[in-house]
Amino acid sequence: MLIGYARISRGDHQDLAAQLRTLSEAGCEKVYDEEASGADAARPQLKELLARLEPGDVLIVWKLDRLSRSLSDLLLTLAKVEAAGAGFRSITEAIDTTTAAGRLMMHMIGAFAEFERAMIRERTMQGLETARRAGRHLGRKPKLKPSQKAEIVRMIEDGRGTPAHAAGLFNVSKATVKRVVAAHRLSGAPHE
Structure with a gap:
Protein backbone atom coordinates (compact mmCIF):
# COMPACT_ATOMS: atom_id res chain seq x y z
CA MET A 1 0.00 0.00 0.00
CA LEU A 2 1.24 3.50 -0.84
CA ILE A 3 0.89 5.73 2.23
CA GLY A 4 1.49 9.46 2.17
CA TYR A 5 2.61 11.83 4.90
CA ALA A 6 2.08 15.58 4.62
CA ARG A 7 3.11 18.17 7.18
CA ILE A 8 3.07 21.92 7.53
CA SER A 9 4.70 23.86 10.32
CA ARG A 10 2.40 25.16 13.03
CA GLY A 11 1.46 28.82 12.60
CA ASP A 12 3.41 29.16 9.36
CA HIS A 13 0.36 30.05 7.23
CA GLN A 14 1.21 27.20 4.88
CA ASP A 15 -1.34 25.14 3.00
CA LEU A 16 -1.43 21.34 2.81
CA ALA A 17 -3.29 21.35 -0.52
CA ALA A 18 -0.22 21.13 -2.79
CA GLN A 19 1.29 18.27 -0.78
CA LEU A 20 -2.01 16.38 -0.64
CA ARG A 21 -2.54 16.78 -4.40
CA THR A 22 1.01 15.56 -5.16
CA LEU A 23 0.62 12.55 -2.86
CA SER A 24 -2.72 11.69 -4.44
CA GLU A 25 -1.17 11.92 -7.93
CA ALA A 26 1.62 9.60 -6.71
CA GLY A 27 -1.06 6.96 -6.00
CA CYS A 28 -1.25 7.16 -2.19
CA GLU A 29 -4.24 5.20 -0.94
CA LYS A 30 -4.06 6.75 2.52
CA VAL A 31 -2.51 10.06 3.62
CA TYR A 32 -1.65 11.14 7.14
CA ASP A 33 -1.38 14.89 7.56
CA GLU A 34 -0.63 17.20 10.45
CA GLU A 35 0.37 20.69 11.48
CA ALA A 36 3.54 20.41 13.56
CA SER A 37 7.14 21.56 13.54
CA GLY A 38 9.55 19.13 11.89
CA ALA A 39 11.77 19.48 14.95
CA ASP A 40 8.87 18.54 17.24
CA ALA A 41 9.16 14.95 18.48
CA ALA A 42 5.42 14.84 19.22
CA ARG A 43 3.96 14.28 15.77
CA PRO A 44 1.03 11.95 16.52
CA GLN A 45 0.05 11.34 12.89
CA LEU A 46 3.57 10.32 11.93
CA LYS A 47 3.79 8.12 15.01
CA GLU A 48 0.51 6.39 14.10
CA LEU A 49 1.61 5.98 10.47
CA LEU A 50 4.89 4.35 11.50
CA ALA A 51 3.07 2.03 13.92
CA ARG A 52 0.70 0.87 11.15
CA LEU A 53 3.32 0.23 8.45
CA GLU A 54 3.36 -3.33 7.17
CA PRO A 55 5.84 -5.21 5.00
CA GLY A 56 5.54 -4.06 1.40
CA ASP A 57 4.04 -0.64 2.24
CA VAL A 58 5.75 2.45 0.86
CA LEU A 59 5.80 5.71 2.81
CA ILE A 60 5.75 8.67 0.40
CA VAL A 61 6.50 12.31 1.19
CA TRP A 62 6.54 15.37 -1.05
CA LYS A 63 9.99 16.45 0.27
CA LEU A 64 12.43 15.08 2.85
CA ASP A 65 12.00 18.15 5.06
CA ARG A 66 8.32 17.26 5.49
CA LEU A 67 9.40 14.11 7.32
CA SER A 68 12.09 15.71 9.48
CA ARG A 69 14.24 18.81 9.92
CA SER A 70 17.36 17.04 11.16
CA LEU A 71 19.35 14.35 9.44
CA SER A 72 19.63 12.26 12.60
CA ASP A 73 15.84 12.27 13.10
CA LEU A 74 15.32 11.45 9.42
CA LEU A 75 17.65 8.46 9.68
CA LEU A 76 15.87 7.22 12.83
CA THR A 77 12.51 7.52 11.09
CA LEU A 78 13.78 5.70 8.01
CA ALA A 79 15.20 2.95 10.24
CA LYS A 80 11.67 2.44 11.63
CA VAL A 81 10.30 2.27 8.09
CA GLU A 82 12.94 -0.30 7.15
CA ALA A 83 12.31 -2.31 10.36
CA ALA A 84 8.63 -2.56 9.37
CA GLY A 85 9.68 -4.06 6.04
CA ALA A 86 8.37 -0.99 4.21
CA GLY A 87 9.95 1.29 1.64
CA PHE A 88 10.33 5.04 1.44
CA ARG A 89 9.97 7.50 -1.42
CA SER A 90 10.57 11.26 -1.54
CA ILE A 91 8.99 12.74 -4.66
CA THR A 92 10.99 15.99 -4.92
CA GLU A 93 14.43 14.49 -4.18
CA ALA A 94 13.69 11.35 -6.27
CA ILE A 95 14.80 9.02 -3.47
CA ASP A 96 13.18 5.60 -3.54
CA THR A 97 14.40 2.92 -1.12
CA THR A 98 12.40 0.28 -2.97
CA THR A 99 15.21 0.38 -5.56
CA ALA A 100 18.86 -0.59 -5.12
CA ALA A 101 20.01 2.93 -6.07
CA GLY A 102 17.65 4.48 -3.53
CA ARG A 103 18.89 2.19 -0.76
CA LEU A 104 22.48 3.06 -1.69
CA MET A 105 21.65 6.78 -1.52
CA MET A 106 20.18 6.43 1.98
CA HIS A 107 23.18 4.43 3.19
CA MET A 108 25.49 7.14 1.83
CA ILE A 109 23.50 9.85 3.62
CA GLY A 110 23.68 7.80 6.82
CA ALA A 111 27.45 7.33 6.45
CA PHE A 112 27.97 11.08 5.98
CA ALA A 113 25.82 11.79 9.05
CA GLU A 114 27.83 9.32 11.14
CA PHE A 115 31.09 10.87 9.89
CA GLU A 116 29.84 14.36 10.79
CA ARG A 117 28.89 13.25 14.33
CA ALA A 118 32.33 11.66 14.80
CA MET A 119 34.09 14.84 13.61
CA ILE A 120 32.02 17.02 15.96
CA ARG A 121 32.73 14.67 18.87
CA GLU A 122 36.48 14.71 18.06
CA ARG A 123 36.61 18.52 17.90
CA THR A 124 34.66 18.80 21.16
CA MET A 125 37.03 16.43 22.96
CA GLN A 126 40.06 18.34 21.64
CA GLY A 127 38.55 21.64 22.81
CA LEU A 128 37.85 20.24 26.28
CA GLU A 129 41.38 18.88 26.59
CA THR A 130 42.87 22.23 25.52
CA ALA A 131 40.72 24.02 28.10
CA ARG A 132 41.78 21.59 30.85
CA ARG A 133 45.46 22.08 30.02
CA ALA A 134 44.96 25.84 30.17
CA GLY A 135 43.52 25.42 33.66
CA ARG A 136 40.04 26.61 32.76
CA HIS A 137 37.10 25.36 34.77
CA LEU A 138 34.81 23.20 32.66
CA GLY A 139 31.13 22.81 33.27
CA ARG A 140 28.68 24.85 35.22
CA LYS A 141 29.91 27.64 37.48
CA PRO A 142 29.99 26.48 41.13
CA LYS A 143 27.05 27.67 43.22
CA LEU A 144 29.21 28.25 46.28
CA LYS A 145 32.51 30.05 46.74
Missing part, protein backbone atom coordinates in the same frame (compact mmCIF):
# COMPACT_ATOMS: atom_id res chain seq x y z
CA PRO A 146 35.19 28.37 48.88
CA SER A 147 34.47 30.80 51.72
CA GLN A 148 30.77 29.91 51.62
CA LYS A 149 31.59 26.20 51.70
CA ALA A 150 33.83 26.79 54.73
CA GLU A 151 31.02 28.70 56.49
CA ILE A 152 28.57 25.86 55.82
CA VAL A 153 31.03 23.32 57.25
CA ARG A 154 31.60 25.47 60.37
CA MET A 155 27.85 25.95 60.83
CA ILE A 156 27.06 22.22 60.58
CA GLU A 157 30.11 20.98 62.50
CA ASP A 158 29.54 23.49 65.36
CA GLY A 159 25.87 22.56 65.59
CA ARG A 160 24.68 26.07 64.69
CA GLY A 161 22.30 24.81 62.03
CA THR A 162 20.94 21.91 60.06
CA PRO A 163 21.58 21.16 56.39
CA ALA A 164 18.10 22.50 55.62
CA HIS A 165 18.85 25.75 57.50
CA ALA A 166 22.22 26.18 55.72
CA ALA A 167 20.58 25.44 52.36
CA GLY A 168 18.06 28.22 52.95
CA LEU A 169 20.76 30.71 53.99
CA PHE A 170 22.95 30.05 50.95
CA ASN A 171 20.10 29.49 48.45
CA VAL A 172 21.17 25.96 47.49
CA SER A 173 19.59 22.55 47.92
CA LYS A 174 19.93 20.46 51.05
CA ALA A 175 21.72 17.85 48.92
CA THR A 176 24.35 20.45 47.95
CA VAL A 177 24.96 21.25 51.63
CA LYS A 178 25.30 17.54 52.43
CA ARG A 179 27.80 17.09 49.57
CA VAL A 180 29.89 20.04 50.83
CA VAL A 181 30.00 18.62 54.36
CA ALA A 182 30.72 15.08 53.10
CA ALA A 183 33.55 16.32 50.87
CA HIS A 184 35.04 18.21 53.81
CA ARG A 185 34.86 15.14 56.04
CA LEU A 186 36.45 12.96 53.34
CA SER A 187 39.31 15.41 52.96
CA GLY A 188 40.11 15.03 56.65
CA ALA A 189 40.83 18.73 56.95
CA PRO A 190 39.90 20.31 60.30
CA HIS A 191 37.21 22.96 60.11
CA GLU A 192 38.25 26.50 60.96
